Amino acid sequence: MGKKHQKVVVLPCSGIGKVFGALARETAYELVENVRPGLATLTCLPLLVINDPEAVALVTENPVITIDGCPKDCAKKSVEALGKVVDKAYEAIKFYKEHKDLKPEGIAEVTDTGRKLAAVAAAEVAKMVDELAAGEEK
Numbered sequence: 001m002g003k004k005h006q007k008v009v010v011l012p013c014s015g016i017g018k019v020f021g022a023l024a025r026e027t028a029y030e031l032v033e034n035v036r037p038g039l040a041t042l043t044c045l046p047l048l049v050i051n052d053p054e055a056v057a058l059v060t061e062n063p064v065i066t067i068d069g070c071p072k073d074c075a076k077k078s079v080e081a082l083g084k085v086v087d088k089a090y091e092a093i094k095f096y097k098e099h100k101d102l103k104p105e106g107i108a109e110v111t112d113t114g115r116k117l118a119a120v121a122a123a124e125v126a127k128m129v130d131e132l133a134a135g136e137e138k
C-alpha cells in the first residue's frame, strides 16, 4: 500500500475535430462533475505544454490518469515530457470496442449515445481513481 492521495488528475487530450477526442473529454468531465467530484480533478493540457507552474505541480504531485483520443497519445506524452510516469493511460476507443452498442458521434461534443458511453467509461475509470487515491499498486 502506497501513499494516499486527496486528488487524482484525469487528463483528456485536446482531441479537436475527433469523435474519440470528444469522448475522452466527456469522460473526464463526467468523472470530475458527477462520478468522483472532489477527488478526480482536471487541468488544461496546453498549460502543461507551456510549463505553467500550477498545472505542472498538480500532475507531478498527484497520481495521473490520461485519456487520449487516438494513438498519438498527446495527453500521455505531455505528462511524460515532464518526467512523470503516467499511472494509467487509456485510449478512448477502448470503451467503444467494449460497448459497440454505444457508438459515439459528434466532434465538438458527443451526442446522447456518446454521453451514455462516457458515463460507462467514467464508471470504469472511477475504479482506477479510487485505487490510486487509496495508494494501491497499479
Ligand code: SF4
Pocket: 013, 014, 015, 016, 018, 020, 021, 068, 069, 070, 071, 072, 073, 074, 075
Ligand atoms: S491524442 Fe489524437 S485526438 Fe488527442 S489531441 Fe492528440 S492527435 Fe488529437
